[in-house]
Amino acid sequence: MNRAPAVAADWPAPAGVHAFTTLRHGAGYSAAPFDTFNLGNRYAADGDDPAMVARNRALLVDLAGLPSTPHWLKQVHGIDVLRVDAPADPESTEPVADALVTSTPGAVLAILTADCLPVVFAAKDGREIAAAHAGWPGLSKGMLEATLAAMETPAADVVAWIGPAAGPARYEVGKDVFDVFVAHDAGAAGCFIPTRPDHWLADLPALARRRLAARGMSPADIHGGDLCTMDEPARFFSHRRDGRSGRIATLAWMQP
Numbered sequence: 001m002n003r004a005p006a007v008a009a010d011w012p013a014p015a016g017v018h019a020f021t022t023l024r025h026g027a028g029y030s031a032a033p034f035d036t037f038n039l040g041n042r043y044a045a046d047g048d049d050p051a052m053v054a055r056n057r058a059l060l061v062d063l064a065g066l067p068s069t070p071h072w073l074k075q076v077h078g079i080d081v082l083r084v085d086a087p088a089d090p091e092s093t094e095p096v097a098d099a100l101v102t103s104t105p106g107a108v109l110a111i112l113t114a115d116c117l118p119v120v121f122a123a124k125d126g127r128e129i130a131a132a133h134a135g136w137p138g139l140s141k142g143m144l145e146a147t148l149a150a151m152e153t154p155a156a157d158v159v160a161w162i163g164p165a166a167g168p169a170r171y172e173v174g175k176d177v178f179d180v181f182v183a184h185d186a187g188a189a190g191c192f193i194p195t196r197p198d199h200w201l202a203d204l205p206a207l208a209r210r211r212l213a214a215r216g217m218s219p220a221d222i223h224g225g226d227l228c229t230m231d232e233p234a235r236f237f238s239h240r241r242d243g244r245s246g247r248i249a250t251l252a253w254m255q256p
Contacts, residue, residue, distance in 0.1 A: 004063035005037060007235075009252075011161040011223035014126030016105075016255040020064075021118060021163040022248045023235045027063060028056045033244045038237070040112045040247025041072075041094070048246060060249070067256050070110035070249070073097050077137040081130075081150040084109075099132035099147040106256030110249050114237040115171070115229050117204050118163040118250035119144060123153035131252045134208065136173065140180045144208060145215045155216030160223065163250045164236050167228025168193070168203035171240065175199075181207060185214070 002008070002018075005026025009019035028037030034048040039060060041053050061069060068087030074094040082097040087107050100109040109131040111118045116135035123129070132138075132147040148155045168191075175198040181188040191207045192200035205225025213219050229236040229248075237246045 002064045004060055006064070007164065007227065009120060009161040009163070009224065011120075011159060013159070013161075014122055014124060016126050017122045017129060017252070018255065019120045019122075019131075019161060019250070019252040021250045022060065024237050024246060024248060025234065027059055028052075029059075030056060030246060033242060034246035037248075038246030039110075039249040040114070041074075046244055064251070066108050066251070067106040067253060068108050070108040070251055071100055072110050072112075073100065073133070075112060075133045077133075077135055079138060079141045079143045079146045081132075081146050083150060098134070098138055098143055099130060099150070101128065101130040101147065101150045102254075103128045103152070105254040108251055108253040110251050112247040112249055113163070113165065113229070114239040114245045114247050115166040115241075117165045117208055117225075119147070119208060120161045120163065120250060120252045121147065121151065121158050122160075122252070123151070124157050124159060125153075126254065128153050129252050129254055131250060134204075136177050136181075136202065136204065139204065139207060139211070140177075140184065142211075144211050148212070148215050148217070155212075156218065158217055159221045160212060160217065162205050162208055162223070162225035164227035164229050164232075164248065165204055165225070166230050166238070166240055168201055168206065170228060170230040171202050171204060172199055173202045177202060185210060 005023040
């Protein structure tokens, strides 16, 4: 039973498929501003103490009763997808990618976020899962489409859950972001609300739904997207809100 501080994925997952997003408090060892359950290595001088992150990650495995050490990634806002065929080696280095796919029961997929979209996918027959990190750069480049393309399951036979991310009432962007989405899909303009000259509130979950539907998923199979990291400082880290920030993790696995 999951005893980690977490939000369970609210979706019709196939039997044996599990997914959740961690919370920032309720466990962990990190000091402010990464307090307390930070799971992200920042690869920068202003990041958390790596020893504390390692302790938090070990605690996560224990509290959540995970079947194996998660596959952690060094995320770079790209569109590379890594397929894994075995549980993670705890001693391995973190590969550079922004999404993971597996058909191996017991292999745990992990995505780190602090405003970007974490999106979990599952084949409706429960034989394959995926997890993707999609901030606006990755989303606009086709991160979610690349994840679906890397799955062996046709998009029409996949369900998805969009986890906590910067919400449409808080996430303001500039003309560069607006233009890149609208250039790809003119209808995407409906996912932006003007605020001031050359600035809009962007609905990242709505943009994700449009792109997934265009790739062949039924809109009825796309769930979540209603939790805002910026609005809930007691529960979620937010880079846009806080600057220096920890990372929550969205995890998915198939029961071995």
